Amino acid sequence: MDGDPAVEPELDSFSLTFPLPYRVAFIVVLAVWAWGANLQYLHLVKIDVPALIRYPGRSSPHHPPHHLSTYRFATVLSALLAFALLLFWVFTHRDPVLVVAWDWLPVTYLGLLLALLLAPLPLPLPGAFFSGRHHGSYNYNGHGHSLSHDLSGAGRSRLRSMLRRIAVGGIAEAKDGKFGDILLADVLTSYAKVLADLYVALCMFLRPDERGDGGATARPDRACGGTLVVPLVLVAPSAIRLRQCLIEYGRARRGGAGGGQHLANALKYASAFPVIIFATLQRNHAQPADGGADAHGSQEEARSYFRLWVAACVVNSLYSFYWDVAKDWDLTLFDGQALRSALSHPFGLRRRLHVGPPALYYAVIAMDLLLRCTPWAVKLSGRLGRYADAEGALFALEFLEVFRRWVWIFFRVETEWIRSTTIPPGGGPSLLSSSSGGAGGGGGLLGTIEENSVLLSDFEGGDLGKYEDED
Template identity: 30%
Template sequence: MYFPVAFQVLFLAQLAAIGWGANLRLLSNAGIEVRPVLQLAQLPTASRSDDRPDDGLHKNVFRLARVLAAVTATGWLLSALASSPAMQTWLTLLTYVAVVGIVVQPQRILCHTVRMQFLGSLVRIVVPSMVSPVFLSDIIMADILTSCARTFADMRLVVCQFVSLAWPSEAGTCTDTGFLGALLVAMPYAFRLRQCVNEYLNAVPGSAEARRHLANAVKYASSFPVICLSAMHRRAEIEASAGVKQSSWILRPAFGLWVLAVAFNSLYSYYWDVAFDWNLGHTRSGWKLADCVVPSVSASLASSSVPGAADEMSELAIPRDLVSPADALARNMYVPTTKRSFPRLLRPQLRFAWTWLYYAAMMIDFLLRITWTMKLSSYIRIDQMAFGGFWLNVLEVYRRWQWTFLRIEKEAAL
């Protein structure tokens, strides 16, 4: 089957765009006003058109995704029918030019507002700044980019393919880009780390908010040892396959460090997803998972000797939605009758009545966070499976889709 890396990258990007549109539609159908949650009206690129109802937002995202998918599918089919590898490369290059041209063209046509919001968010993410405000839409976009890190690494192969077409003499030097691949993988995490440091510097010194941003920065910083050790291990595998003798006293400790680094990063990231990004893990006594890293006022009072103080502060710290139970049921929302009646290990305020959705999301997120363990199995060789890397990226797109869904739901429930 003709499905080269260049088109895998395009299809994954458009799958993520379709998932974003599905997020917006489902959240809008549930009665969640997405625009104020994402702070779209506060963006520097905001315009009067941003005040339209939420249904226009997801419709524009779907419309743009359909156009880009049609262009990509056409280029893919033409490339598959091409008679020579050179013609296939030229058609692939034209497909990329068409896709990028549609996204960046400045005319007020074809979902102009959505495209400008996307490009403006990319600029704010990439351009370093320690004083500019960090909007929730930019945070979510930067987190989505971290899920595309493997796709960025594949982009170096695409660039090499185009370079070899334009400058055949440089084809040999372009293939040896292990350092460039590791740099491309690390870039999204560096962008997100910069956002965390920015928020930390702009928070009140010593406050719980400042500690939370610092702890979040540690999460993204922990990805860099994983990337460096992975690049080192991959380089050793390539040299071993080429017949270069490797020193076992270096490779074995490096592999052990890689296991420790990836385990810490995966488990800490999963904990952050549940405890902070989704604000789950609450107990009916007032303690929650987030208190392990950033203790709240209610948790501090719960450990004190003042009876009833924790319950009182928990009551004040957790506002209730001013929605009747009948309206909540009609809008698929869950509103607890008392602060002690919420489902176990979730939170007092949930915007969806289907509590199984939250439990399923936590379980799936954990399983997809630890997919790296398949590399430790001698029976599962993802790299040797047909399009194994592509399907891993598809699973990561799904994981980020459900993360985004509950991330926005949590902000709306506050």
């Protein structure tokens, strides 16, 4: 399916302009900008994201807010990407031979990008870069002006520690930042294809084809290193979340709770496995090595696997959509008629809405369903299906999934904030236990919650009233 030689026998126009390594880098840099936007908007609506993920707050008013540090880091990454891409265009002129010959340039940028994100290296920059209302450094000269700034050093260190923990399916305790681990692991499931493309680009760079003229910027070979490697990369993020759900189930059982929702959540991630398995089988049978009767039989098997793939996609998409709405966002759309139509909240939503007016929630629900179903719906479209495996189309689908996850984060974090700041019925302000929040919830102790601090950004206004967690 992906990278089918019958679709693109040579480098297409899109790949000549925007080769695979740069596409991977673009989406990674975009993720940094997107996270900054998440932090900024949620801060504006009075949702304390650092408290939810157990990230240390700013100890001085001179320190920049978290979103500003993230934007600065994204600016540096973007400037380097723009420079590397412009340099590549200057040297290659979209000539296929030169595009392949200069593959070391985008790979070098990819290596630099990964080093800036993950390596424990300080990034001191001149204080002039951070001039303005907030100083971005902890070091000042005698006149109180910033001299340098270790760009997002604490944030990058936290990212490394989280990646090390979740890489093997681990998950922190609630008091140590469990919700942050859940959030990052969920984001990785949306970046599964980006991670697979990263592997493909590096594999092609290190292992040119038999003719010796391949490379990271050649037509992507998604069988590089073997037909099973890319599927294993694709399934890894879902396997991580599956193991996290099972760990949470074990903790719930040891704590005396049922833990059934954790098993249901694990089943959601397990439903991604058949999608990848059937896609791999269909791809391997679609291009038989020889002709004749064996080729005809192989094509029949490929069609059968395609039907199974579509069925698996439908199950996974609809199950995941239900979980987004009912569990991750705690909306009442799929609850009983009485709760769904209760006068205390807009139809199908909930009492407290921080992110925006009800119309925004309805639009996001529709968008989530549409984008969940887009990848397999495109394949079924007779007109669009012919282009579904083109590199431009694959990149567009990756971009749309990253966009969907970015929107999802606003409402998932809002839900966790509501769970962690809800005043239980019949009592005053209290601290919720770490087991609150239902399946997949981070829970946690955020300190005493005052009514005004909860209501400042509620779009419904009025008094706090009672909010009962649907989970």
